[in-house]
Amino acid sequence: MTPDSIYTKSRPGVSGASIVDHDFALGGSLDDLCAPEDLRDQPIGLPELSEIDVVRHFTNLSRQAHGVDNGPYPLGSCTMKYNPKRNDKLAMLDGFGKAHPHQPADTLSGVWDLLWKLQNGIAEITGMDAVTLQPAAGAHGEFTGLLVMKKHFEKLGEKRKTILIPDTAHGTNPASAAMCGFTCRIIPTNDKGLMDLESFEEHLNDDVAGLMITNPSTLGLFEENIELIAEKIHDNGSLLYYDGANLNAIMGLIRPGDMGFDVIHINTHKTLSTPHGGGGPGAGPCGVKKFLEPYLPTPVVRPVDGIPQPDYDRPEAVGKVKTFFGHIEVLIRAYCYILANGPIGLKTATENAVLNANYMKHQLGDLLPSVFPQNCMHECLLHGGSLEVRGADFVKRLIDFGVHPPTLVGAGCVHFAEEFDEAMLIEPTETESVVSLDFVIEQFRKVAREAAVAPYMIETAPHHASTAKVIHNEAAWMSIYEEPED
Amino acid sequence: MPADILTGYNVHTDADRAKMLGAMGKETIADLFTEVPEHLRVDGLLDLPPAMTEWQLERHIRELAGRNDTTIDHLSFLGGGAYEHHVPAVIDAIATRGEFLTAYTPYQPEMAQGILRFLHDFQITMGRLLGLPAVNCSVYDGATALAESAWMTCRITGKKHLLIAESIWVEYQTVLETYLRGRGVTIEVVRSDEESGQIDSDHLSECIQSETSAFLFQSPNRYGVVENMTQIGNICHDQGIMNVMASYPILFGLKKSPGDSGVDIAVCEGQPLGMHLNAGGPYLGIIATKTEFEGHLPGRIVGECNDLKGEDALALVKEEREQHVARHEATSHICSNQANLALRALIYLSLLGERGFRNVAELSARKARYLEQRLTAVEGVSRVFSGPFFNEFLLNLPRPAADVLATLREQKIFGGIPMTQLDPEAPDNQLLIAVTETKSQADLDHMVEVFAAAIEI
Numbered sequence: 001m002t003p004d005s006i007y008t009k010s011r012p013g014v015s016g017a018s019i020v021d022h023d024f025a026l027g028g029s030l031d032d033l034c035a036p037e038d039l040r041d042q043p044i045g046l047p048e049l050s051e052i053d054v055v056r057h058f059t060n061l062s063r064q065a066h067g068v069d070n071g072p073y074p075l076g077s078c079t080m081k082y083n084p085k086r087n088d089k090l091a092m093l094d095g096f097g098k099a100h101p102h103q104p105a106d107t108l109s110g111v112w113d114l115l116w117k118l119q120n121g122i123a124e125i126t127g128m129d130a131v132t133l134q135p136a137a138g139a140h141g142e143f144t145g146l147l148v149m150k151k152h153f154e155k156l157g158e159k160r161k162t163i164l165i166p167d168t169a170h171g172t173n174p175a176s177a178a179m180c181g182f183t184c185r186i187i188p189t190n191d192k193g194l195m196d197l198e199s200f201e202e203h204l205n206d207d208v209a210g211l212m213i214t215n216p217s218t219l220g221l222f223e224e225n226i227e228l229i230a231e232k233i234h235d236n237g238s239l240l241y242y243d244g245a246n247l248n249a250i251m252g253l254i255r256p257g258d259m260g261f262d263v264i265h266i267n268t269h270k271t272l273s274t275p276h277g278g279g280g281p282g283a284g285p286c287g288v289k290k291f292l293e294p295y296l297p298t299p300v301v302r303p304v305d306g307i308p309q310p311d312y313d314r315p316e317a318v319g320k321v322k323t324f325f326g327h328i329e330v331l332i333r334a335y336c337y338i339l340a341n342g343p344i345g346l347k348t349a350t351e352n353a354v355l356n357a358n359y360m361k362h363q364l365g366d367l368l369p370s371v372f373p374q375n376c377m378h379e380c381l382l383h384g385g386s387l388e389v390r391g392a393d394f395v396k397r398l399i400d401f402g403v404h405p406p407t408l409v410g411a412g413c414v415h416f417a418e419e420f421d422e423a424m425l426i427e428p429t430e431t432e433s434v435v436s437l438d439f440v441i442e443q444f445r446k447v448a449r450e451a452a453v454a455p456y457m458i459e460t461a462p463h464h465a466s467t468a469k470v471i472h473n474e475a476a477w478m479s480i481y482e483e484p485e486d
Numbered sequence: 487m488p489a490d491i492l493t494g495y496n497v498h499t500d501a502d503r504a505k506m507l508g509a510m511g512k513e514t515i516a517d518l519f520t521e522v523p524e525h526l527r528v529d530g531l532l533d534l535p536p537a538m539t540e541w542q543l544e545r546h547i548r549e550l551a552g553r554n555d556t557t558i559d560h561l562s563f564l565g566g567g568a569y570e571h572h573v574p575a576v577i578d579a580i581a582t583r584g585e586f587l588t589a590y591t592p593y594q595p596e597m598a599q600g601i602l603r604f605l606h607d608f609q610i611t612m613g614r615l616l617g618l619p620a621v622n623c624s625v626y627d628g629a630t631a632l633a634e635s636a637w638m639t640c641r642i643t644g645k646k647h648l649l650i651a652e653s654i655w656v657e658y659q660t661v662l663e664t665y666l667r668g669r670g671v672t673i674e675v676v677r678s679d680e681e682s683g684q685i686d687s688d689h690l691s692e693c694i695q696s697e698t699s700a701f702l703f704q705s706p707n708r709y710g711v712v713e714n715m716t717q718i719g720n721i722c723h724d725q726g727i728m729n730v731m732a733s734y735p736i737l738f739g740l741k742k743s744p745g746d747s748g749v750d751i752a753v754c755e756g757q758p759l760g761m762h763l764n765a766g767g768p769y770l771g772i773i774a775t776k777t778e779f780e781g782h783l784p785g786r787i788v789g790e791c792n793d794l795k796g797e798d799a800l801a802l803v804k805e806e807r808e809q810h811v812a813r814h815e816a817t818s819h820i821c822s823n824q825a826n827l828a829l830r831a832l833i834y835l836s837l838l839g840e841r842g843f844r845n846v847a848e849l850s851a852r853k854a855r856y857l858e859q860r861l862t863a864v865e866g867v868s869r870v871f872s873g874p875f876f877n878e879f880l881l882n883l884p885r886p887a888a889d890v891l892a893t894l895r896e897q898k899i900f901g902g903i904p905m906t907q908l909d910p911e912a913p914d915n916q917l918l919i920a921v922t923e924t925k926s927q928a929d930l931d932h933m934v935e936v937f938a939a940a941i942e943i
Contacts, residue, residue, distance in 0.1 A: 002599045002799050006607050006836055016837040017574055019845035023927040024852045026845055030740060033851065033874055034712055038742050040844075045614040047607075048839035055576055058833060062585040064600035069584030075593070082495060083588050086540050092578070092762075095551025100564040101766030102903045103555060104895070110553035111765050124532050136626035136768070137822035139809070150668060175809035175819035181668030184814045222521040253519070254526050269822075273495075278589040278601040279623060279786065279825030281768035297664070319664030323567060323629045323657050323755075324766025336547065341495070342537030348496045351515045355498070355506055358518050362510045375518050399597050433497040434506055460794060465596040468793035470801050 002467055003064055006047045006057050016051035064466040065278065066404055072432055072440050074360070076379045076407035076425025077170075077218050079248055079270035081353075084340065087273065087333035096332060101324040105309050111328065115301045116308035118335040119285075125338075125346070126244070126264055127257020128287030132296040133326040138245060139172035140321060141265025141284025142212070144297060146180045147318040148263055148288055149210050149239050151295040155316075160209035160238070166195045168219055170245060173212045182209060193221045193372040193381075195229070204232060210239040215259070216249045216377035220357065220425070230260025239263060247271045248430075249354060249378035252347035262289050272334035283330040297321050352430035353378045356437060360428050363441045367448050371423055379427035388451040389458045391422045396469055397450070397461035401443040557763060561929055562900040563857075565878045565920025566708075566908060567628065567655050568766070569758045571736065571846060572924050577760045577833045581826055591786070591825070595801040596793075601825070602800035606788040608828040611835055615738055616752040617745025618774035623786040624824040628755025629658045631771035632702060632732045633665035634818055635751045638775070638782045639700035639728045641817070646671045647697040651685050653678045653707035654732060656909045662702070676701065683711035683871025683880075690721055700728035700750070706737065708908065709880045710918065711873035719748020735759055735772070737876050739847030744774075751775040760834030761827055770827040781807060784818030786825075849923035850877040853930060857921050860934040864941055870916055878920040880905065884941060887917040893940035899933060901940075 020026070033039065049057070066073070073080035099108055119131040135141040146163070153160045163177040166187045174184040185203050190196040195213065211233050215223040223229070233240045242256040244266035251271055256264050268274040268283040276282070288296065298317040299310035310325065341349060354377055361370050361380035368382035384391035395405035407425040428437055451458050460469065498506075507513060519527075538546065557570050564570070581587070585600070592598030592605075605623045613619040625631050632654075640646050648666070650659060652675045663673060676693050677686045685703060694701075701722050705713035715731060722729040730751040731744050736758050738744075744752035756770030757763075773783065780787075781804070789803035809816040835843060854877040862868055866884030883890055887904035894901035905916035921930070 001797055003603050005603065005610070006832075007610070013841070015839040015842040016576070017839075017842045019838065019842045019849065019923060021849055021853075021923065021926070024849055024856070026848050026852075030848065030851055032855075033876065034741055035714070035716075038714075038716060038747060040738070040740055040742050043840050044738070044743075044843070046611065046838070046840045046843055047836045048841075049836055051576060051837065054833065054837050055580065057836075058580045058604070058829075059583070061600035061603055062580070062583045064598075064603075065585040065589050066594075066597045067585050067588030069588045073590065075590055078590050080588075080590055084495065086543065088582060088587070090544060090547040090551075092582075093548065093551040094556060094558055095548075095554045097762040097764055098556040098558045099554045099765040100557050100562060100570065100763045100900065101568055102564045102566045102907065103900060104891075107555035108765060110550035113553070114547075114550050121534060124534055136630070137820070139819040139821045140626065140630075143819060147664065147668070170821075171808070171810035171813045171816070172819050172821050174814035175812075175816040178814040178816075179665070179668065179819055181670065224521050224523070227523065227526070250522075252532055253528055254522055255528060258526055258528075267822075275587045275826075276590050276822070277824075277826030278586055278598075278829070279591045279605075280822035281626075281824045281827060282822040298660075319667070320657060320660040321630075321664055322661060322767070323627050323655075323769070326766070327768040328765045329762075329768055332547070336543055339535060339538045339543055339546070340540070343531035343534045345496065345537050346532065346534070351518075352496060352498055354518050355503065355515060358510060359506045374521055396594075396596065399594065404597060405594055431495055431497055434502045462596050466599040467596050467797065467799040468795045470595040470791060470793050470799045472791055472801060472803070 003061055009049055009053060009057060010047045012048055014048045014050055016049055016054050071402045072436055073404040074406050074426045074428045074440060075404055076427040077245065078407065079427060079429055081273055081429035082431035083273055083275040084337065087336040090336055091329045091332040096328060109307065112301055112308040112310065114332065114335055115325065116303065118331055119301065121335065121338045122266065122285050123287060125251055126266065126287050127255030128264055129290040130293040130296060131285050131287040132300060133283065133285050133331055134297050134321055135265065135284035135286055136322050136327055137280060137282035138265060138267035138284045139176055141286040142172055142176040142243065143179055144286040144321050145241055145263040145265050146176055146182065148292050148295040149241065150180055151318050152239065152292055153209055160207055162207045163209055164200065164203055164211040166213060168217050169212060169214060170218065170243060173243060193219045194223055194225060197225060200229065201232065204236050208236060208238045210241050212241040212243055214243040214245055216246045219372065219381050220376040220379035221372060221374065222377055226259045245270055246378060249350065251350045252343060253350055263292060268330060268334040273337040274330045274333045281327050281330055283327040283334065349430045356428040356430060356432055359437060360426055360441065364444055367445065368424065379425055382424050382426060384422040384424055387448060389455050391424055393459045393461065394447055394451065395424065397447045397458045398443055399462040400464045401446065403440050403443045560898045560900045561933065563902045563919045563921060563933065564900050566903045566918060567755055568763055569920060569922055570763060570924055571758050571922050573760050573762055574837055576837055577830050580833055581830050586829060587826060592802060595799060599800060602788050604829050604832055605825060606800050608832045609788060611832055612772055612774050615735060615743065616774040617743025618752055618776055620777050620780040620783060621774045622783045623788060624828045625771035625773060625785055625820055626824060627767065627769045627771045628732060628753060629661035631753035631773050632658055632730065633662045634784045635730045635753050635773055636662055636666060636700065636702055637669065638751060638779065639730060640671060641782050642779055643699040643728065645697050645699040647695055648673050648699055649676050649693050649701040651676050651678065651703035651707065653709060654702065654704040655708050658732065682873035683707065683709040684713055684873045685718060687717060687721055691725065694725045694727055698727045700730055702730045704732040706734055706876050706878060709871050710875045710878035711871050712876055715744060715747035715749055723748065734876065736847050736850060739844040740851065756827065756831050759831035761830055768824060768827060770824045770831055782817055783807065785820045785823050846923050850921060853923065853925055854879065854921035857919065857930045857933065861937060864938045867941065877922065878918060881917045881919065883915045883917055886914045888914065890917065890940045893943060894936055897936045899936055901937065
């Protein structure tokens with residue numbers, strides 16, 4: 001059973017908060033606010049509960065949610081690594097939380113100093129020259145980076161309209177490109193799981209503004225031809241964009257800037273351990289090489305007379321992608337993560353991420369053969385074709401054993417070509433110990449054994465979750481409006 | 487292996503690593519990176535500070551936090567799109583629970599009914615508050631909500647000429663232009679009336695063309711003036727265009743909802759609903775519209791469906807609008823949203839309930855009126871515009887606002903925002919002042935006293 005709506009617990013006239021001030025009488029007329037007929041004359045219909053009832057309602061909801069704190073979460077491409085508690089605590093200090101964005105800039109020197117140091121940290125990790133922390137999430141970072149690329153060609157007086165994107169890209173890539181007014185050309189993947197170079201070269205012409213590529217890709221593979229690709233892109237006068245969704249696979253070992261990328265974004269929840277909050281908020285820092293720095297959105301934080309502060313004097317900037325300076329509370333956590341790890345810790349995290357993914361791939365190899373033979377990076381793509389049941393059913397049974405399902409078609413943020421229909425993308429992340437990995441592996445085996453003797457147990461799973469298997473149907477749409485029972 | 491390998495969040499012992507590598511028939515970690523060209527690898531370590539212990543980190547971050555002044559150590563009348571309403575302790579306690587905070591987007595509904603339930607209740611609650619039932623799970627902030635809605639109107643009408651009120655936050659206008667520039671949308675600005683500070687309705691009528699998709703405005707606007715939603719709605723509908731209103735959600739504790747006043751798409755900056763100021767973010771973008779425009783909404787939507795047993799369940803629905811399915815044809819590129827902040831807004835409204843929410847709105851309005859009356863009694867101080875206000879108002883001062891604010895700051899008062907900070911072309915003697923329920927009468931009296939003295943210097 002899905003948990004009840006809070007509206008079912010509403011008791012008219014109850015409030016969980018006392019909002020009074022005896023110096024200001026309430027309830028009189030406020031007819032200077034608007035025309036009398038525009039004043040509210042009906043209740044809004046808000047839930048009405050006592051404080052403890054609110055606390056119990058949401059605490060109970062939390063028991064029907066699964067986070068990294070609850071157990072393994074090998075959701076490929078989403079990188080559900082541990083979110084350190086110390087970061088939560090420090091991000092919520094009053095010195096940040098109670099600071100107003102319109103305070104005079106000189107009263108926020110701790111904020112500017114932190115942002116400046118974080119920009120430098122990200123620049124060092126990625127090999128870029130300048131970083132903006134304004135974008136709200138990864139897709140927003142893409143949008144920012146693409147606007148910068150567009151501006152670059154405007155300044156050159158070139159009207160390049162095409163962005164090349166491999167077919168394994170996150171859906172946000174073409175969606176962000178379309179928002180900037182670019183046309184997308186999709187490059188197929190070859191049988192090694194890498195971008196098809198022949199097709200890439202066929203598409204390369206003087207209308208191409210750039211190539212957006214994720215490396216390692218969403219198939220968990222390192223794009224071995226990256227230097228050749230960079231060379232061809234640059235020879236064509238185009239720019240190379242790095243979707244940093246999988247930077248966690250190479251952090252501290254290889255830098256996008258050194259591979260030839262001109263523009264990048266990263267997702268702080270994937271690489272720098274910020275929590276995903278059940279959907280957000282994220283942060284999507286965008287980095288560029290020096291020649292593109294003037295186009296970063298206003299304001300940039302940089303030292304003026306030696307003191308970091310927001311610089312609004314940006315005549316060449318692409319504009320602004322959101323209000324104020326970025327998701328400060330998220331960015332503080334990212335900064336803490338870099339400092340708590342240091343260069344050795346960051347490199348270790350990467351090594352462990354790749355070690356864990358390869359270990360899973362190897363240990364499950366007899367049951368779920370790897371789609372590609374080479375080493376994987378932070379995640380592995382495994383074939384579910386030889387199972388006795390559909391992959392989509394198989395993974396639902398894992399829920400009963402406390403393991404979040406891996407990514408499948410329709411169950412994650414990754415787009416797969418049809419030939420990967422029965423494939424599972426598994427990303428254990430670096431923060432699972434070998435004990436935890438062995439536990440996850442054993443649950444996969446348990447489900448596979450069961451599939452051979454009692455496939456109906458798999459097909460009707462999960463059996464111990466808060467609902468049975470959820471059925472999507474068209475009627476679902478209309479019911480978003482269904483009034484809850486009062 | 488270096489001695490400090492156990493820095494950071496490493497979970498493996500050397501023995502674990504050796505065992506795992508051995509199981510794969512590998513000898514070293516480097517054997518896993520054979521696909522990465524040798525010469526591309528970082529030579530040694532990144533140039534970053536060495537790992538900090540938890541206490542070193544805490545000392546460092548506390549030092550940075552301590553360098554900021556805040557609305558706790560100052561008496562603050564800052565607004566301008568972010569407001570200091572009280573944040574009940576329940577919100578921090580619940581929203582930071584690990585089950586909520588460390589979960590991903592609810593792709594697996596059987597494991598995420600708790601998250602789907604609060605998102606669905608958020609949608610319902612925003613639908614009620616704004617009088618428009620089609621609501622998504624949030625976008626990044628008020629400005630991007632306005633920009634996404636502007637593009638919705640272009641998709642719905644097939645037209646690419648937008649009218650915007652001159653009186654929206656300058657920052658919102660910049661974000662809007664940044665979002666729409668690449669899509670070939672032209673933007674024209676509608677003037678405000680010089681006397682009232684409200685939209686010049688004659689100018690609005692004149693600006694509407696056959697290719698106009700919508701009129702975008704804000705209420706209260708950047709002068710704090712509340713617009714006449716119903717009149718604007720009528721003009722837009724009579725002349726065949728849509729309208730989008732950006733607003734301050736607390737206002738609707740007192741005023742009719744946008745949906746009841748002719749607004750087609752209502753967007754809000756949700757920060758006042760239980761979010762800390764956070765030096766500017768993360769905040770909460772809310773979009774609500776009519777059912778007929780539902781298919782054009784950006785981002786996630788939660789709907790009711792059934793499970794195998796025929797019982798009620800919740801899931802993400804209508805994903806064919808979204809980037810992971812529609813790719814370049816998606817309504818938006820948005821993937822991550824502000825789910826944890828939508829949770830905060832829902833807890834806030836559930837805790838306050840009908841009466842508490844109305845009281846927040848009314849106390850803010852009454853205290854703002856008290857302060858406005860006392861400040862405009864000071865010689866040479868008057869409101870810039872005569873139009874109605876909610877809890878924020880714009881004053882003309884007899885001296886540059888920056889000078890007055892500097893004096894107030896010496897007394898630990900953030901006395902408001904100089905209009906030149908929001909709009910460099912504004913006169914330098916205009917000051918925007920916001921008041922919330924958190925200010926006591928003694929606070930307001932103190933402000934008046936220090937302000938009057940600052941004016942007279």
